[in-house]
Amino acid sequence: MQFDRFIPKRIKVDVSNFNLNSSNEEEEDDIILSGNLPFINNGKKVARTEAFKQLMLKAFNVTYTSVLGYGEKIVKSPFSSHWPVIGRKKPTLSNPELALDLPGMGDMDVMTYRHIIGWGKTGHLAVIFDGSLHIRDENDNVVCGVGSNLSSCLRWDPSGKRIAVRKARNQIHVLNVQKHEFEMQFSCICVHCTVNVIEISQNGLIITGCSKGQIVITKSEYQVVNKKKINGKILDLKLSCKNKFLAAVTYTNVMIFAFSSLEEVMKLPCATNLSTSVDWHPWKDFILAKGEMNKQITVYNINTKTIIENTIVKPYFRNASILDCLSFCPLSAELLVSFYCEFKRKPGGLTILTVFKDLNTQLDEIEYQSGRVPHIIWNSTGTKAGVLDTGENLLIWNFFGPRKDETDDILKVKKQMMVPVASF
Numbered sequence: 001m002q003f004d005r006f007i008p009k010r011i012k013v014d015v016s017n018f019n020l021n022s023s024n025e026e027e028e029d030d031i032i033l034s035g036n037l038p039f040i041n042n043g044k045k046v047a048r049t050e051a052f053k054q055l056m057l058k059a060f061n062v063t064y065t066s067v068l069g070y071g072e073k074i075v076k077s078p079f080s081s082h083w084p085v086i087g088r089k090k091p092t093l094s095n096p097e098l099a100l101d102l103p104g105m106g107d108m109d110v111m112t113y114r115h116i117i118g119w120g121k122t123g124h125l126a127v128i129f130d131g132s133l134h135i136r137d138e139n140d141n142v143v144c145g146v147g148s149n150l151s152s153c154l155r156w157d158p159s160g161k162r163i164a165v166r167k168a169r170n171q172i173h174v175l176n177v178q179k180h181e182f183e184m185q186f187s188c189i190c191v192h193c194t195v196n197v198i199e200i201s202q203n204g205l206i207i208t209g210c211s212k213g214q215i216v217i218t219k220s221e222y223q224v225v226n227k228k229k230i231n232g233k234i235l236d237l238k239l240s241c242k243n244k245f246l247a248a249v250t251y252t253n254v255m256i257f258a259f260s261s262l263e264e265v266m267k268l269p270c271a272t273n274l275s276t277s278v279d280w281h282p283w284k285d286f287i288l289a290k291g292e293m294n295k296q297i298t299v300y301n302i303n304t305k306t307i308i309e310n311t312i313v314k315p316y317f318r319n320a321s322i323l324d325c326l327s328f329c330p331l332s333a334e335l336l337v338s339f340y341c342e343f344k345r346k347p348g349g350l351t352i353l354t355v356f357k358d359l360n361t362q363l364d365e366i367e368y369q370s371g372r373v374p375h376i377i378w379n380s381t382g383t384k385a386g387v388l389d390t391g392e393n394l395l396i397w398n399f400f401g402p403r404k405d406e407t408d409d410i411l412k413v414k415k416q417m418m419v420p421v422a423s424f
């Protein structure tokens, strides 16, 4: 008998305990819709598969490089440098610590404007419900409900002692949370506009952005510090960590201004003309990430006006339809991205939250069946992430798992990284 090559005989084995991905999309949809697997950690799935592969390679005494790889070829970014980050060594996300039902948060404004929910430095969550400002503690107890005819546009000041909210179309009211009193009110300088976003600087200046493209920096009821008119409705305003820059997002551009002179520094075009998500690096004042709905993320160095990374990002396994939000973890600078994945043959879809170390490296991921996630908020230490979806759920995740020593380790590394160096 002659053999021209050796083909191992396939043996039917029971692989049910290996918990690997099924290739049948419809079958997977059925599993998820049945509610048996509400939260799946894909990062752990990848880690288990890799551990199993290493075990098999060792058992057969095969070196890694001699084994053919299957699957997609990973295209590495042409940019060699990345942002400063303390990436987790293994996946830690599991079920959310807390799930809050927030009725009335599912309308279209939730998808468009970025300032409808806030998590203050003192640990309080703020939302507008039925025209009133509701402030809750982390255990979902309502601390206070004040005001009337308020709209879902709010911002905590950095100390967590005051919160600014919109009343009617373009009035801003500032509440002293400790006294439960509104202590200041003013309107946008233009007529018949709608204030959509509010930002507050570390020194207490209130920055508003309205439907007519007017940015106004206000110090007190009678003192406007500066103003700037730009083209298009303002969808988001975000100050960099040390308040050096202000990013203003419209449908077509992200404008970067020096703060508080409002001199234009850079104009970043948006490819999709749809809602764009931006976030500043938590301790490098000049690094900005911009994510678009087509899943393209660009990371900029605003000081040098250069691109650090630019790529179409993806979750571990799924072919996500949309990217809705990105946010740097304030503690580790890992980039948390919310994707939405529509089912082809059924209504509804999957929410996917992926943690990136750089734009080509996923470190952790959770998927579950819910709506789109346009809002990611953090507690003051950056150890808990709150994600608000269009299904009116606010899920709060222990971002580094339940073990406190892991958080302490990250803090130690972060302190070392924050020592000024020439690069970055």
Ligand SMILES: [Zn+2]
Pocket: 170, 188, 189, 190, 191, 193, 194, 195, 210, 211, 212, 214
């Ligand atoms: Zn205005």
